[in-house]
Amino acid sequence: MSKQPKYRQLADVLRREIEEGAYAPPNKRRLPSESELATRFDASRNTVRSGLALLVSEGLITSSQGLGYEVTRHEPFELNASRFENLNFPQHGDSYNTDVTNAGRKPHQTFRVEILPAPKDIAQRLRVEPDSRAVLRFCHRYVDNVPWSTQATYYPAWLADEAPRLAEPGDIEEGTTRYLAARGIEQVGYFDEISTRMPTPDEARLLEIGAGVPVLLWMRTGYSSERPIRCTITTFRGDLNRMNYEIGDQSVRSENGIQ
Amino acid sequence: MSKQPKYRQLADVLRREIEEGAYAPPNKRRLPSESELATRFDASRNTVRSGLALLVSEGLITSSQGLGYEVTRHEPFELNASRFENLNFPQHGDSYNTDVTNAGRKPHQTFRVEILPAPKDIAQRLRVEPDSRAVLRFCHRYVDNVPWSTQATYYPAWLADEAPRLAEPGDIEEGTTRYLAARGIEQVGYFDEISTRMPTPDEARLLEIGAGVPVLLWMRTGYSSERPIRCTITTFRGDLNRMNYEIGDQSVRSENGIQ
DNA sequence: TAGTGGTCTAGACCACCTC
DNA sequence: AGGTGGTCTAGACCACTAC
Structure with a gap:
């Protein structure tokens, strides 16, 4: 010693x-x-x-x-990623809103839309040319007025042409997944990548993260039966969030509830 | 400003x-x-x-x-969590070994078995009494002689009684999942919880983590058709690992390979 | 041996919060 | 006003790595 x-x-x-x-x-x-x-x-x-x-x-x-x-004290909020947007659930914020409300807490979010050249890693996942046009729908989420996560969803230009409301600034009431499904573009599967690191100064500012708190990064690429249709990057405060996946037969688990 | x-x-x-x-x-x-x-x-x-x-x-x-x-430089290693132990793959280390070898790198691991009272959070997930006996199979993994992750799997006492090799110190050649399946205990589903935080001093020592690197925590609870059969906690170096999940139809993705 | 980062001190002044 | 942490300095000595 x-x-x-x-x-x-x-x-x-x-x-x-x-x-x-x-x-x-x-x-x-x-x-x-x-x-x-x-x-x-x-x-x-x-x-x-x-x-x-x-x-x-x-x-x-x-x-x-x-x-x-x-x-510090923290009671993490749990997000069920494998259930998150299964057919029956709308996507944009709604699932988030209901989840948070059900937990007896107050959700709040700011929202904006941008059109910009697709960053390289996004372009690769959407399988489009780097710097080709993409629609970004960006969301900054709070729980009980505490910054919780940011979520950036990129749609390729060809999709925005087929579904023009994607590029409009307002919220899409019924959820983007449903809106797209109604236009014949159905998300049949997705690929999730999860990683962690310390926040950049920008992220630390947006999420009001102090020293010693990492971020949890969740990148989801959604596919139609023909090609990638979107890429969503969610940045969570690591001290306040946990992600869950249910895989295979879960019937036993739900019987006598482990939360 | x-x-x-x-x-x-x-x-x-x-x-x-x-x-x-x-x-x-x-x-x-x-x-x-x-x-x-x-x-x-x-x-x-x-x-x-x-x-x-x-x-x-x-x-x-x-x-x-x-x-x-x-x-710093890092090229993260990707782990496909949704494929990790699907029926055809053996579990303990084997999948890890082949993955690492396929990536052209050198795997190495140390291994030990303990019998101890189940920690509270584990007991809750295994649905047994807190502090009741559990078998811990612990694994410390390296890639190219760099510490990569630790993996602790807890089995409840009743299961160790039915499958005594679980409590024996040696490796289980065919993989624990297969060994259990051969004894009529089949894992039909699992529940994953993913979180992140800064390492404890112990973790920092085991994984040789420097300041500014968080850990990625992966807790998997496996179920038979009747009850929980195991709980695995994996602690990854956050700078060297990324987790993937494939959900739904992925046929498009594999066609023209995004790695 | 020379240069690097690691530890530690003593003291100064500033910014913020509470009373 | 008094206490708290935040910033900054100047200097000392130690521990490690390279040559």
Whole structure:
């Protein structure tokens, strides 16, 4: 066992105390101040800050100016990705809205439409030329006024020509999937890619993410029986979301409900 | 536009340079040294370190003592979760081994078996009493000698009684899924939960994860037609892995291969 | 041996929140 | 006004890597 630097020892002690619930809600979520900790651990304030920064980067605590350090709490919201838009469910926001409302929480979203050249990775998945025209429908979602996720759906130009309402700014009441189905374009399958990373500064701003919280990236490419028809990239706050997939026979699971 | 602190300005400039490929492989992945940057930005070394720490926490660069800062590179490995263990494929490691080998890379894994009380979240999913006996089969996987993921599979005690080889230390040649199927226990469906967070210190050590890299958590609960039979928790290095799901009709996708 | 990053200190001043 | 965290400095010494 090699000797650990002081700021790590300090972080280890505090991490332990946090895990044991010393600063557990609802009583005293606040940690002692930096100067108190400096005294307690016989370290300079900067060293204390290094230790606390470690815990912040692990997602255990957050800090705010003038207030202090608090232990984080999170109750993740679950999204059932395999059910998400099965025939019977409309797609755009509606499933999201009902899910959130059913959980007794308040949904809210902003929405916009753009027409732009398809980014390379999108173009590849939509199987169109890079930089060819695409329609982007972008959605910024909140739950209880907390930023939750962003969702960007790209449609290829040829599809927007066949289904012009895609490129119009307003919401599509019945959901885009239904709208497309009504025009003879049916989504028969999709391919999901899931990854994670730390947020870019832009993402951190949009989702109000602090240090120590990764994003969960979900990229879904939808197919008609002939070709790709859309590509949706959802960016979740990693501390607030979990994705589920049901595959095969699930009858046992639903019988005696594990939530 | 409010004034940004110096260390952020500095990070913004460097982030920009990195994105533009100024330090792109294969030539000069190394960034200038801290003292060079201190001169260039007219800042103290500590301020430079704050800026660099930001980029590290974003997963853009890493540092090593005596060497310097390098931009990270990653080519993620893709795991097809919906295909992973469909009837025809054996389960334990085998699918992993063939996948990795097919990608022209070298797989390696360590393995151990434990018998322990089931952790609360596992017990709930296996629908057994908390702290009742469970068999844990644990696997630590490497690709090209780089730690890749850990995988912990829990089986309930009643199942281990019916299928005693589960609790034996050795590998099960034909794969556990097949072994169980041969004893009349067939997995007919499963439920996947996917989430992300920063690694615990233990995980960071096992997976040799540096700052700024989250883990991708994959929890799969498998069901027979009567009840849950196993729960597998896989912990991936977020920078090296991506998960895929194929749902519905995928015939178009496979025709003209998007990899 | 020279250069790199890693740790640590002591002190200054600023920005924000609460009272 | 007083306490909190946020930024920044200047300097010291250590640990690792390269040559």
